[in-house]
Amino acid sequence: MISEKQSFQQKNYIQKSLLYRLSQFVGFLLGARFFVAALLTFALYVSTFFLFNQEESFRKFVFDFKVHGIIFCTVLSILAGGIINQFYDLEKDHLVKPFRTRIQRFIKQKYFLYFYLILTVISLGVASFISYRVLIFFIVYQFFMWFYSHKLSRILMINNLTFVSLTLYPFFGMMVYYETFSIKIFLMAIFLFLVLLCVDIVKDMLTKSVDKSFGYTTIPNFFDVKKTNTIVISLLIITMAVSMKIVTRTDISGSMYYYFVAGIFVMILCVYFLINSSKNSKVLTLNILRLWIFTGIIAMLISGIQGNL
Template sequence: MTNETKPTSRNALYRVSQLMGFLLGARFFVAVLLLFALYVSTFFLFNREESFRNFVFDYKVHCIIICSVLSILAGGIINRFYDKEKDQLTQPFRSRLQSFLKEKYFLIAYVVLNALSLGLAIFVSHRVFVFFLIYQFLMWFYSHKLSKIIVLNNFTFVSLTLYPFFGMLIYYQTFSLKILFLAIFLFLMLFIIDITKDTLTKNADKMFGYDTIANRLGYQSTRSILLILLIITLATSIILSVGIGFKNIIAWYFLLTIIVIIGTVFMLFRNQKNDKFKSLNLLRLWIFFGILAMLFDGIYHKYPWLI
């Protein structure tokens, strides 16, 4: 290897590290998952009448979804800005990658992403503009203040995650008992995930002044709260599986959720090494499977000839 090749290789590696640091700092991969979930839920859940062709050429829907993703990316950056010190303890590898990029570039990206989102929103309508202006303010306020207030931090985080879906629900004006129970189920799953995550970052949260349920009540009481939430989620799953009917793929997903919840309870109460981490990832993975189940269920009913 020549002397010219070595600096070039180091420079390329540095640039890749900068890119990965930015993507992780902006929660890019979470945003991609939410993008996928938004398109699946919008077309197969909220949009009941519109054909695929009309959906594809409905520029307002695409603009709203893109605005959501841009705002989520910006929210990830501002959240990283306020959680930087804590992340150095809880996520050292990601923090190391992010250190390759100067702080000012993250802040510039935050402003640009929010501006692009609002610019696109005003193109759709003034109401969409206000909707996303409120969304961006709430994400900043959560990162700045609410993330350190017990219970309110979990509640706000989950609500902000579901905020874009609420926007699509309003856009299509598709209100039903099924959607209500689906929203309750998803809210509970995300709430459980966020509380479980707090049990893993308990020491770092306490060190940097994050008042969480795990820190205030201790693990035993937190585990009892998680058990109650899991039981409510279990009941919601049963109601959904019976109410939807077992001719639907999504109904079997909710039936299998019972097994997942029982497995989560077992791991939480066994309390062996890495059990909390395993239960956290199991619930996250199960939400992703839920998106896939909705996708295949929608294709099966709208386009059975594809299967």
């Protein structure tokens, strides 16, 4: 018979084992940036159906397996990109994101690389079944995600421009797939590009000292605080001008109209916080801009639903 002490030890071992497995799973999700991939997937579906897709009915869209295949390959590519990025930024993340790196220690780095290869192969395999053009599209996408993590993330201005371009690359692909070209979409793309660029520069402002110690030449490291603030404020003013252009010169309506009108005041608020130039104001600006991007996705969803009723 098993003694009470042995039974307790066995239960304790099982609990520790389950906790270890859970920590490994959470570590993988954080390392692969699963939650970022989930948000981008949601944004892709919303923008594809309500913005790029101008002719297909909802029923036809649901059964358009080619579109679902492209989005599936995009998700796998984003997860693979997140893994390879954390592999190259591991030492930096120890200082910038200590909580995440502590959890990721439950998985050896070689397993992250195995996951990276598996996700890459599956993504390219599915892309090859869709068409050779889709395959080339994802080969280019995955190459630049690796090259960004390996080299481009350390080069002044190229790092910010490449990061934002890679974020928007799947949306550009869906726009080309549906052949949806208009002034409205072009201006909306510029708006999103500028907001993402501001987010990335403000993020670099918060990690300035760590980036410098690990050899990342960012705008805040190359210029002083005042010049960096001037650059971000200038970008926010241009973003405001683009918002006004969208509101006054396009046929945008519904919740998206109110989103871009409110966006002008949001940018003014961010300019005010940046003039303050404290660390807390930068954190607040970063979170406001990130929240405003998510708000845009919701506004597009509501506007699309209203337009289809």
